[in-house]
Amino acid sequence: MQVELNSVWRVHNLDGLADGLYRVLQLYAKEHTVILFPLLESKALQRPIKLDFDFFNEAIKAGHSELSSYELPYYQLQSEDDISENYLVKRDEKYRLIIDLVSDPSFLLDLVKQPRSKAVSIHAKAHSTYVQNIYRALNLYWKYGQERNALLPSYKNSGGRGKSRVAGVRKRGSPIQLSSPSIKVPEGVNITEQDKSLFLKAMKEFGLKGEKVKFSRVYDKMLKEYYAEELISAESESREALVPNYRAFVYWVKKLVPAQILIRKQTNQGDFDRNKRGLKGSATDHTEVPGSCFELDATVLDVHIVSDFQRNHVLGRPTVYCVVDKESRMIVGLHVSMEYASWRAGRQALINSFTSKKDYCAEFGIEIEEADWPCNHIPQRLLCDRGEFICQDAENLAVPLIGHLSIAPPYRAELKGIVEHRFNILNEKLVHELLGTTKGRHYIRGDRDPRLDATFTLREVTKLLIDEVLEHNSSIFNDLAKQSTLLIESGLSPTPLNYWNLHVKAQRHALSRADEAHIRSRLLPRIKVTMTGKGIRLNDQMYYESDHADFDTWKVIARNNGSWQLDALVDHDNSSFIFVRLEEVSGFTRCYLMKESANFAHRHQADILYFEDWIKLEKNKAKPSAKSIKRHQRRNQIIETAKEEAALAPSLNSKSERTKGMKARRREAILAQRVEDGEYQHHQAKPDMESDISSEHLDDKKKKVISMLKRKRANDNEM
Structure with missing residues (x-):
């Protein structure tokens, strides 16, 4: 590995050198020598060290010396324009003291050979300063990279910055500002170390218990708990209580309790993970292509619906299921029902995700092409909630079809952030504008009950949601442009539909398909x-x-x-x-x-x-009405009257006498009914009556037969 000027190396287990960081100050090729300077956080002056170059190379090859780094102080990384004029003057003064020395190529080599350098002593006398001042400037110069800003004054800890001071007798801090000079302001007390310990104790006892508590509430409890004697004594003596004021309490609590601890301890684990923890990246960091992961979730829709049979009957708020491709933000499935969030409704959403949307939209009277919603695929992984899919049915039915089922932990909605945000989009753009909407908030006294305005049926709400989903899939999302270069290469806008189609066409996806009959038989x-x-x-x-x-x-x-x-x-x-x-x-x-x-x-x-x-x-509700009861009573009365009349009739000698001559009596009854109804005139009725009466004396075979309407058989009605 090449050794360069100003490079920093970590040395360990090397003879002649202590373990630690070293900066390369100079390389002397003719002498085969490298000059190193130890980077220590000590105020003691350090001297450069001479080392054989070949020996240093062998140490690198053997792993005893490794390339490392040394962080420069923040005040040395500023632009010249951001550094104050006073600092620049002091920097330049120090630099003038050593510029002649550091500009001499042989200075370092002479310095490491002689315990005391005559050149430094002569240079100090020439600039009317002492030798230690020259060495301090050289140490700063060598330690921080051999450049001028290494000599900037270091005031980062000046004045005891970051250190608490011991309280004295005189009152510190600004007094309370009043506009009326006649009102006397109490002097107050300084905060002691004992007060600080009580502040911490009060926060642990009353303010860091897993829920948000106001400082004023903790302060009030602290005074009652730990300063009760002073408060009672001051009240009895009619004087101002010598206790810390509220401003001092808040000031010291924020100094004594780190901000991250205050945030963490004033909420529960679920709320911290969802809403307060530091974000580690984007929701799509762990997905590479469309189909890598589908997110499924359900929510109660913020609108009341009515019955399709009777529109004046409110059914309540339906449950909507959304299935979203995590990578492309494409809504690939939708299901709306009155079912609560459950496996029963969740599997309907999966069926919708895995089957043709053209047929689905046609059921609601919406005509689309396959290219308008080309999502009838099975993902590589499905991410969903515990409630619906942590059951035996999901394990046996969905897992063999999908391959991998991921269950989100409880109270961690942010792990399904993509599908959760789709619900917000649907609410803002559609649901909160419908009649009967709750607008996502609880009922406030005085507001009109949204159930009174409910107008839409479940089918109508589903049709509206389908159109909004189609609109969403064609909307621009800027984040999609950062995820793939295919959009800008093809010159298409960053919409979920374009993102999906381009990646499917380029075979950069993790989608698969299954026969519709197989999907339905499974789910x-x-x-x-x-x-x-x-x-x-x-x-x-x-x-x-x-x-x-x-x-x-x-x-x-x-x-x-x-x-x-x-x-x-x-x-x-x-x-x-x-x-x-x-x-x-x-x-x-x-x-x-x-x-x-x-x-x-x-x-x-x-x-x-x-x-x-x-x-x-x-x-x-089918109970007898008053009219029905009256009809029942009338029937009973008729029956009783008929029985009484029958009992008054003269008795007969035999049973056959009761039925003998039925046909003749029937004809008489028919003729009597005709006369009563006025169907025949008297002169028309007489010949008929005479012929009927005379026919009674004929032989039975010669009697006149009256034709009657045939009675329908029971089987005739069913043919």
Whole structure:
């Protein structure tokens, strides 16, 4: 390794030299000599040391001497313009004392050969000074790099800077300034070492307990705890209490308690890690390309929504899940539901992230191209919260699909800073402008209840969020330009969409894909449905059908031989379809909602649950009304009257006599009804009556037959 002038070397285990730092002052090639100067923090004067150059090189090769550095004082690193004129004058005076000596190439060589240099003595006499003054200037010059600023006056510790002074009798500090000269200002007391110890004790006892406490509160408790006797005595003697004032307390607390300790001890570990610790870098420092890490998180949306069936019924605030690519800031997945943050809702967000967005947007009436939201990929790693994914289902279902699942520690939201900031963006640009919004704050007395202004349904809020996500993915983020050179090389603006597309096109990503059927079979919740004669029944309200060739045959079998259960996968975002295992050895087939259940098409699971709850409540409210009770009483009265009239009728000799002549009596009743209704005139009714009466005397085979309307059979209605 090359040895250069002014270079600093750390020497250890070298014969003839003490361990420590040394600066190279001069190299003499002809004499094979190197001159070193020890860099010590001692005020004692030091002399340069002569060392054989070959010996020094061998020490370097053997590892006994290593290249190092020596930090210069801050006051020597200033520009000439920033140094005061007085300092420059003193520097130049010292430099004039030694300039002739340091300019002589042979001075150092002569100095190390002779214990006492005649040249220094002669030079001191010539400048009317003493030898030690010359050596002090030379020591500063050699120690700090052999340049003029090494001779600047060092006043960094002058005046006892940083050292506490012992309090005297005279009062220190500025007195309280009053505008009224007639008011006497108490003199106060100086702070003693005992007072300082009490200040520290009070802070440890009352102010450093893991929560923010005002200095005034600690000061008040300190006086009551440690200065109680003086305060009581001063009150009884009607004099000013000789206790430290509040300003002195705050001043000394800030001096005695380091600022970092004060910050750390006045908060808990979670809040310190989230909001107060020093930042170590950017959120994308540990991601290299799109797909390296997706962040998933949920929050309760700051807006109340209403039911899709009855808009005057408020459902509350929905939960929104966002999945964001950490590297590109691209929102790759979205899910909005009335579910609380859980694995049940989280897996729906994963399905949305891993599948086509064109089909997803089409379900809400938004037409886009695949290039508008080209995110249907699986990441290399997924970072999420403990609540949703620290469960057996996530371990068994999501991990085999994703590969690596990272669970953030509790109370460490800043570890998912990218997705957390997306929630802020969505709130500022959309949610806080909607009717029914809470604007992210608690209800304040006197404010209008935001629930009274709730207007949007879950489906409408989802449509608005989809449009805002598309807008976000096309917005400019300056930080993206610093992460990759592809954007500036291609001349494209730094948007998440451009960043994503460029890196995918250049094969600089960690994304992978899986078949949609495989994703849904892994993540969708599995339930039981029933095969019936109508179709596949779900929730006793919804029926589905399939294009399978044997589906009609299975309906016939179910109607005649009884229904059976099937495995199904349900997408809670859209009730228009489900995936059913129609045969025991087959995969899952997409089945579509039948026309009979068309009212449930494109409904979210929350709307289906609301409908079921509404049905239950309506059944529960179905109590007999006053009119219904009156009708029931009237029916009972008719029954009782009929029984009484029947009991007054004359008794018959036999049971056959009761039924004999039914047809004739029926004809008489019909004719009587016709006459009563005025259907026939009297002259029209007479011949008929005569013919009917005369026909009674005919033989039974010759009687006139009156044709009646045929009664419908029960099976006719079902054909």
